[in-house]
Amino acid sequence: MKRLLTALAVAAALLPGLAQEGARAATLADVKARGTLNCGVNQGLAGFAARGSDGAWAGFDVDFCRALAAAVLGDAAKVSFVPVGTQDRFDKLASGAIDVLARNTTWTMERETKLPLRFVGVSYHDGQGFIVKKLLGVTSALQMSGAAICFLSGTTTEANVADFFREKDMAYTPVTYASLDELVAGFDAGKCDTYTADVSQLYAVRLRLGNPDDALVLPDVISKEPLGPAVRQGDEQWFTIVRWVLFALINAEELEVTQGNAAALKSDSRNPAVRRLLGAEGSFGPDMGLDADWALRMLSATGNYGEIFARNLGPETPLAINRGLNALWSQGGLLYAPPLR
Structure with a gap:
């Protein structure tokens, strides 16, 4: 009896933590039930996240949020952009006020070990x-x-x-x-x-x-300032989804899959890597809890990494930033993503 009471006491002590863990592990379900992705972005930084005169959000990080929404919810417009500052960005992520922190944020060891978050990858190599x-x-x-x-x-x-x-x-x-x-x-x-x-x-x-x-x-x-999106710790499914949205954008540029040709390539391409990316082969989307067309939708909505960079930051924009370190690894840069296979 004493052992039973001790076991029950231990279980009771663990229940709050287990409940909290379960809550943290339900981001995809929460986003789908809400019908909107809550994305934390800069309060106003030209090229990355800023409101125009019409009130519409635009920028490199904004387009990442839209790509994620298209992959998860089927519609790039289903995003609620939540402006976050340097002081409150991590608190808002930890509290669940945002589903992903896309605001330009440096990936450091201290942040990933002392804060309840995980960086999914590097979206912009800076200094x-x-x-x-x-x-x-x-x-x-x-x-x-x-x-x-x-x-x-x-x-x-x-x-x-x-x-x-x-x-x-x-x-x-x-x-x-x-x-x-x-x-x-x-x-x-x-x-x-x-x-x-x-x-x-x-x-x-x-x-x-x-x-x-x-x-x-x-x-x-x-x-070194490797910038990238971050999610809460404890939800491996959501971490995997956000990470592979980033990797898919980079792989798409390397495979020359663009906003304009993605739909046609799904049926016409004979390249196995392209077919896996666009859902014509394999079960990569369902394995994450999404459907087969997750990458096709997001690429059709925002284009690949190179298109997003050019539209918001590149030489034809007011910022006129060259790709530099953010060029593909095959073109002299650091941009490299694991393959879909």
Whole structure:
């Protein structure tokens, strides 16, 4: 009897944790029941996630959310974009307020070991840099000893600068802001000599200055900043789905499957890799809890990784960012995804 009572006590103690685990493992069912994907995005960063004058969201991360919605819900429009800041993004993911964090966020060991989240992969290879006013006469970060540096709170940027300046035996004065709007205004008004962030963000911020042509992004890159979507820990099915949406977008570019030809290739292609991607062969969608056309739908809605990049960030956009490290591995970049097989 004593052993039985002890076993029951242990089971009772474990029940809350088991219930919480079950709740965390139901994201796909929750999204389908709700009929909408709740996607956490930047509050306003040109090229990645920002509202236009008509109120519609656009950007690289926005298109990833739409691709995920098309794969899971059958409709790229079934997304609720939830603006999240650097301070509340992880709390909103952990609480279930968002199903996926697509806001530009650096994958680090500390975040993945200390926070209840998992990064699904790298969607954008970035690095931390600096932007200055040309009047400052600076052409390298090595010339900025004693500078006042603007930081956005809740990011990895200040730690990277501390490491860089300590290694170079340089001093600096931190000027921290809670929001990007406040920071841009402060930098524009001369409250600091430079702003440091991911280089991609610096190009977007430059467009928001009173006189963009008066600012210069320095060539120095002082860190690795692998950006990628994140999901809650404890739901392997949802983790797998979000991860393979990203991998499918990258594989599609490598296989030359585009928004315009995806539907035709499903029936016409003789390439086994293309046929597996588009659901003509295998059971890859059903194995994840989706149907066979999950990738076909998302590619028809948003195009492949290269098309999403070109539309939002590429040389024909105001940001005019070259692919660089974000080119396919076969074209000199780092972009590489496991195969669908």
